Amino acid sequence: MSRVMKGVKVLEVAQFTYVPAAGAVLADWGADVIKIEHPVRGDTQRGFVNLGGMQVNPKRSPFVEHPNRGKRSVGVDVSKPEGVKIIYELAKSADVFLTNYLPNQRQKLKIDLEHIRAANPNIIYARGSAYGDKGPERDVGGFDSTAFWNRSGIAHALSPPELGGPLGQSIPAFGDSIGGMFIAGGISAALFHREKTGEAMEIDVSLLSTAWWAAGTSIDMALDSGRVGSASMPSSGSAPGNPFLGNFTTADGGTINLCTLTPGPHIRSLFEHLGAPQYADDPRFSTAKSLMENWQAASSIIVELFAQQPFHYWREHLKSFTGQWAPVQSLLDMGQDEQALANDMLFEVEAGDGGEPIKLVRNPVQFNHEPVANTRAPEASEHTEIVLMEMGLAWEEIEALKELGAIA
Incomplete structure (x- = not known):
């Protein structure tokens, strides 16, 4: 397949699906995505064992595979000074820093724009948030069910008045995956801009802005007319x-x-x-x-x-x-849809439990009609030693950092 991002290194300090999904897209495109995880817990999402009421095998979890395929995982405790120093060293050779930590967390951990740019002035700094990086609620966290589905007006617009209340979001990480794609597109544009001008950009994408773009035509019409349409109950x-x-x-x-x-x-x-x-x-x-x-x-x-x-x-x-x-x-029918399959909308990765390969949805961009080829999501901290040795650390230094609890 065409690996259009080959040679691009992404340093990802993020959890859950929103923002890591952007890293997954860039990994699909050939980028080397280094995922930083807590050395003991890993990404919080690894602990999710229930998906839509169904039990999930942690060794083949869609929660982990969908937003993390193709990455390398490095276990670093960013709350320790020794851990933050490793982040700075990794940032020096990275093209992109990708995060969804809240502003107060970024400042406290010293992984905000100021500190990462001190390590690498040419790095592209990409932030994903619930409600945007400006305004009185920039420090308010959220998930796609809050920021994308409910606050945005989408749940209201899709709910017939006869229901007596809004529909719940029945597709996990719905806005997360869409927003992750937007972040990947923004990073691509920023890489192009840096190549042309030498300027490294900041990127911001929120779940709220993702929803507003997705519903943009209806929002524009509502603001222009002062009225909103209403959904109707199902009928033939x-x-x-x-x-x-x-x-x-x-x-x-x-x-x-x-x-x-x-x-x-x-x-x-x-x-x-x-x-x-x-x-x-x-x-x-x-x-x-x-x-x-x-x-x-x-x-x-x-x-x-x-x-x-x-x-x-x-x-x-x-x-x-x-x-x-x-x-x-x-959604299950789609797995047998001949048109979807003809367009390579699914690909397979090996399963961590050694069982049948896991089918994953490819990102929506296809280059030269070629299918996606990628590897499974990493185990938590799977590549710590390899990446740190690539960075130039001696084995004795790695062992010392392990003893301090700074790395896995």
Whole structure:
């Protein structure tokens, strides 16, 4: 595969998924990512043994593999002066310093911009936070369920009023993974800028800004109009005004989504695929104008036709429909989606428990049509001695640091 970040060294002092996910993307692209972990506990996320109500094997944990594949782990206690000195030494040869520690923690530990730049004036300093590095809440921590999902307005926008409350975030690390990709993109731009101008940049990405960008069109519309749209309860039928736009229930309870925004050119194709070509010649539906005017009657017919066959039938039969549509699939279904697999959206790494390889989702950027090839996430502190010897420390010095508890 094309390793576009080969030769770039990233020093990551971060935990959980947000920000480490950026390191994972850069590792996918070929960067040497040195993950600093506590020499005893490791990344706090290594202790998570429950994912969505399911028990997780720590040796093949998605919580660890997804944001940490391809990295090297070095166990350093950054609360000890000897540990911070190691961070400075590693920073000297690094291109990027990557962190999600809060401002007061960074200052207390002396890993803020001032101290890291004293070790390496040319390092790119990338921060990820819940709410941004400016303003009265810059020292407030958060997770994607707080900053990305709830505070951003996304949970409110996706929750029908009839529910009586907002939907909970059912996908762990949803905003974390998106935000990590944004940080990786920002780092790429900063590396390019430094190559062109010699200037090393600071980078800030928050979970709140990630959500606002993801929902940007709706937020812009709301601010311009002073109104917000509301989500509707699930039902089989079309959106008002366009019968080719909506969710339709199949005979076995599955759902097919039609999203044909300009139905005119696709009227005949849809009714033929639904087994009722006569409706394409019906004056009520034969033109885009008449179809829009009679959308309720068309919607009722389409609902009835979809209900005559099971989900799998429509999943295959509609492949030649000329308009836009999608099967409503589960996350598990995606593991068998031929289009996703054809585009290398999954890759495998060896499992720490010695069992079957672990399937991981690749980052969304693909170079030269090539799949991702990467290694598993490291065990906590797995590469401490190797990295420190590369840095020039003698074995006796490493042993002395271990005795002090500064490293693993």
